[in-house]
Amino acid sequence: MAEVTLNNICKSFGSQVALADVSMTVPDGSFVVLLGPTGAGKTTTLRLVSGLDKPDSGTILIDGVDAVAQSPAQRNVAMVFQQYSLYPHLSVRENLAFPLKSPILRTSAEEIVRKVGEVAETLQISHKLDNKATELSGGEMQRVSIGRALVRNPRIYLMDEPLSSLDAKLRSDLRIELKRIQASLGATILYVTHDQIEAMTMATQVGVLDHGKLVQFGTPREIYEDPVSIYAASRLGSPKINILPADFFPGAPGGAVSIGLRPEHIRLGEGQEVQTVRVEHLGDQTRLHLKINDLNLITLTESHTQIQPGERLKIAPQFPLYFGSNGERIKS
Amino acid sequence: MSGYSVTEPSKRQKWIAGLLVITYALVTLMPLLWVIATGFKSPEDSIAYPPKVVFQPSLEGYVNLFTTQTRITPDMEATLTPPKTWYEQIVRDKGMVIAGASRYGQRFLNSVIIGFGSTFFSVFLGTLAAYAFSRFKVPIKDDLLFFILSTRMMPPVAVAIPIFLMYRQLGLSDTHLGMILLYTAVNLSLSVWLLKGFIDEIPLEYEEAALIDGYTRFQAFYKVVLPQAATGIASTAIFCLIFAWNEYAFAVLLTSGTAQTAPPFIPTIIGVGGQDWPAVAAGATIFLLPVMIFTIMLRKHLLRGITFGAVRK
Ligand SMILES: Nc1ncnc2c1ncn2[C@@H]1O[C@H](COP(=O)(O)OP(=O)(O)O)[C@@H](O)[C@H]1O
Ligand SMILES: [Mg+2]
Numbered sequence: 001m002a003e004v005t006l007n008n009i010c011k012s013f014g015s016q017v018a019l020a021d022v023s024m025t026v027p028d029g030s031f032v033v034l035l036g037p038t039g040a041g042k043t044t045t046l047r048l049v050s051g052l053d054k055p056d057s058g059t060i061l062i063d064g065v066d067a068v069a070q071s072p073a074q075r076n077v078a079m080v081f082q083q084y085s086l087y088p089h090l091s092v093r094e095n096l097a098f099p100l101k102s103p104i105l106r107t108s109a110e111e112i113v114r115k116v117g118e119v120a121e122t123l124q125i126s127h128k129l130d131n132k133a134t135e136l137s138g139g140e141m142q143r144v145s146i147g148r149a150l151v152r153n154p155r156i157y158l159m160d161e162p163l164s165s166l167d168a169k170l171r172s173d174l175r176i177e178l179k180r181i182q183a184s185l186g187a188t189i190l191y192v193t194h195d196q197i198e199a200m201t202m203a204t205q206v207g208v209l210d211h212g213k214l215v216q217f218g219t220p221r222e223i224y225e226d227p228v229s230i231y232a233a234s235r236l237g238s239p240k241i242n243i244l245p246a247d248f249f250p251g252a253p254g255g256a257v258s259i260g261l262r263p264e265h266i267r268l269g270e271g272q273e274v275q276t277v278r279v280e281h282l283g284d285q286t287r288l289h290l291k292i293n294d295l296n297l298i299t300l301t302e303s304h305t306q307i308q309p310g311e312r313l314k315i316a317p318q319f320p321l322y323f324g325s326n327g328e329r330i331k332s
Numbered sequence: 333m334s335g336y337s338v339t340e341p342s343k344r345q346k347w348i349a350g351l352l353v354i355t356y357a358l359v360t361l362m363p364l365l366w367v368i369a370t371g372f373k374s375p376e377d378s379i380a381y382p383p384k385v386v387f388q389p390s391l392e393g394y395v396n397l398f399t400t401q402t403r404i405t406p407d408m409e410a411t412l413t414p415p416k417t418w419y420e421q422i423v424r425d426k427g428m429v430i431a432g433a434s435r436y437g438q439r440f441l442n443s444v445i446i447g448f449g450s451t452f453f454s455v456f457l458g459t460l461a462a463y464a465f466s467r468f469k470v471p472i473k474d475d476l477l478f479f480i481l482s483t484r485m486m487p488p489v490a491v492a493i494p495i496f497l498m499y500r501q502l503g504l505s506d507t508h509l510g511m512i513l514l515y516t517a518v519n520l521s522l523s524v525w526l527l528k529g530f531i532d533e534i535p536l537e538y539e540e541a542a543l544i545d546g547y548t549r550f551q552a553f554y555k556v557v558l559p560q561a562a563t564g565i566a567s568t569a570i571f572c573l574i575f576a577w578n579e580y581a582f583a584v585l586l587t588s589g590t591a592q593t594a595p596p597f598i599p600t601i602i603g604v605g606g607q608d609w610p611a612v613a614a615g616a617t618i619f620l621l622p623v624m625i626f627t628i629m630l631r632k633h634l635l636r637g638i639t640f641g642a643v644r645k
Pocket of ligand 2: 039042044
């Protein structure tokens with residue numbers, strides 16, 4: 001396992017800037033999650049670390065050694081592709097064995113059988129081992145694609161939205177499994193996702209990408225509680241952070257244009273009057289959809305609440321976050 | 333399979349379609365059937381008018397094709413032993429004896445060497461070139477591709493004289509190597525273009541996955557691209573073989589002995605007292621077999637579309 005450092009990485013495709021001056025360190029044994037909407041540059045970052053693409057400028061160090069001139073094989077990285085990329089002419093078993101048979105690994109036959117069996121077990125695809133790669137559902141393909149990385153013991157695992165096509169049960173199983181693998185092997189993982197639960201539960205660090213810029217890098221807790229901008233604050237948390245005009249509640253610092261208020265940071269009982277629009281009982285908690293003038297906000301309350309739609313409530317902020325005109329954080 | 337299906341044709345439609353296909357096949361296969369039938373006729377039947385549809389089958393044509401024969405002279409008759417084999421018998425019945433093997437076997441072998449040899453090189457070089465054109469930034473790529481194709485735009489006769497003179501100078505006339513080189517050169521344009529089309533269709537992701545999995549670029553090409561290009565390689569090979577196998581004009585011009593292929597040889601088969609049509613037809617029938625066998629062998633590759641579905645679109 002290894003530490004990966006990106007220094008001032010820039011990458012453009014024609015006039016389209018994919019990454020602009022990105023610097024970050026993926027520490028040895030860490031689980032770094034990249035967050036950002038489609039087109040933010042997440043896949044590009046993984047491809048640069050893997051060696052499939054070369055940066056226009058900047059350096060990539062793997063364990064302190066400049067890797068930019070190295071081939072993907074020399075870098076010894078494993079990657080789970082967003083689009084699976086299973087070898088269509090091979091069976092599931094052969095797909096999983098393919099990296100083990102490579103000239104850099106040359107694994108013995110018994111070892112291949114053992115590892116493939118083990119990984120297939122973990123990913124719950126043992127019964128499909130003799131299928132052609134093309135005879136699988138999307139979720140099964142995705143698991144084989146993860147398996148093709150997990151059979152190896154590379155310096156870093158790169159995973160591009162690896163759980164996106166799985167159903168909720170499998171997804172939560174594999175979240176735990178990946179976390180277990182990372183912890184027990186001390187593996188270094190650079191992981192891309194849209195899913196904030198994956199980010200919150202697995203990440204040791206989160207990198208927030210916005211149009212090719214790395215706007216914040218820190219622990220999930222830091223980004224959740226201390227975001228640098230509305231954009232970063234919106235990446236984590238479900239339901240999403242409420243954004244209100246700064247004058248909605250008294251006490252905003254100078255220069256603040258909006259207030260960010262996480263759903264659990266709204267206190268009921270006193271303050272601004274709002275109307276309840278919808279009440280969603282989720283079992284363990286209840287979501288209240290509130291409205292005032294044209295503003296909509298969401299808050300949480302206990303599961304057995306008696307609040308009815310149409311009821312008028314009073315709310316007050318509990319740890320408000322203030323943001324300026326560009327969406328940047330203003331600390332009071 | 334219900335009667336209401338939009339895509340499933342009705343029984344009646346199937347019958348009509350079947351009839352049309354059979355009629356079409358019969359019309360196009362008529363000359364072929366004619367040649368095959370003629371090969372099994374006696375010389376008299378082969379030129380009978382009106383043509384005989386029902387006839388006494390005979391292997392005389394095939395025996396004539398593979399042997400040279402001489403007429404039995406009175407002084408030979410004393411030393412003649414009775415015929416030992418069925419083909420000696422056929423020849424003896426005409427008042428002849430077998431003098432030796434004909435040159436057909438050797439010409440046929442030439443066709444095999446030159447046809448398959450040039451097909452191998454066309455496909456081998458074509459695959460490498462097509463891969464490079466498909467995947468790499470080649471300077472003036474479009475011009476090069478056009479130039480490669482343009483070699484097909486003129487009629488071969490246009491270059492016949494220069495090639496004839498050049499081959500005489502280089503000592504390539506009437507050699508296997510010369511003919512393999514020539515057919516490879518002619519077929520390369522076709523194979524590069526066809527194969528580039530097939531390789532373009534194979535998503536880049538598979539090679540990238542192989543690079544990540546620890547393989548070199550060439551290993552990725554060999555282990556991942558080639559198997560998926562099998563369909564394209566098989567059909568390209570068939571096209572190249574058919575061209576090289578049937579080529580007549582250059583074969584007439586450049587070969588006469590050692591390296592002569594079957595097409596210029598077959599029409600020169602002369603029997604006693606006129607063209608020996610059954611022998612010519614037998615020669616043509618046997619000549620058809622290799623291409624047919626080759627095509628049937630590769631058929632399963634032609635019908636297989638294996639690249640669907642393992643990459644998320
Ligand atoms: N091969 C490419 N050619 C052209 N543009 C590309 C290519 N790859 C990525 N881009 C562009 O770079 C930007 C970042 O893309 P990507 O890294 O794939 O984003 P993400 O994975 O976060 O959705 C996008 O605007 C995308 O259009
Ligand atoms: Mg992506």
